[in-house]
Amino acid sequence: MSGFVISDMSDAAAAALMEGQTPPEQLPLMLAARWPDAPALQLGLAIALACDAIETMYVQRGALADRVNQGWRQAALIGAEVYALQLRLGADVRARDLARLWQDDQQPGTVAGSGI
Numbered sequence: 001m002s003g004f005v006i007s008d009m010s011d012a013a014a015a016a017l018m019e020g021q022t023p024p025e026q027l028p029l030m031l032a033a034r035w036p037d038a039p040a041l042q043l044g045l046a047i048a049l050a051c052d053a054i055e056t057m058y059v060q061r062g063a064l065a066d067r068v069n070q071g072w073r074q075a076a077l078i079g080a081e082v083y084a085l086q087l088r089l090g091a092d093v094r095a096r097d098l099a100r101l102w103q104d105d106q107q108p109g110t111v112a113g114s115g116i
Contacts, residue, residue, distance in 0.1 A: 009046035017067050024070035036096035046080035047071050
């Protein structure tokens with residue numbers, strides 16, 4: 001994926017966090033729907049970049065700080081979910097694979113098949 005795509009993904013995540021209309025736990029699914037062919041770990045990177053940019057420029061405390069903290073959690077959980085899926089499937093995991101997992105039987109923020 002090009003740097004432009006990661007930039008677009010990060011911008012979309014930052015806008016969603018700042019606007020507050022998309023719950024942070026839905027950011028991974030939102031990005032996966034828009035970029036289904038992206039490597040799954042790219043979702044986490046985009047969210048992490050968005051959180052870092054918001055923290056650097058704007059946030060100290062309050063509702064936005066809470067959403068950013070939840071965004072950091074989602075970015076970290078994507079890594080765990082991707083690793084669990086790679087172990088289970090033995091394949092390269094794409095955003096659409098995570099979206100399918102979450103739509104079928106889970107919510108973002110629980111590690112695939114672990115109940116965490």
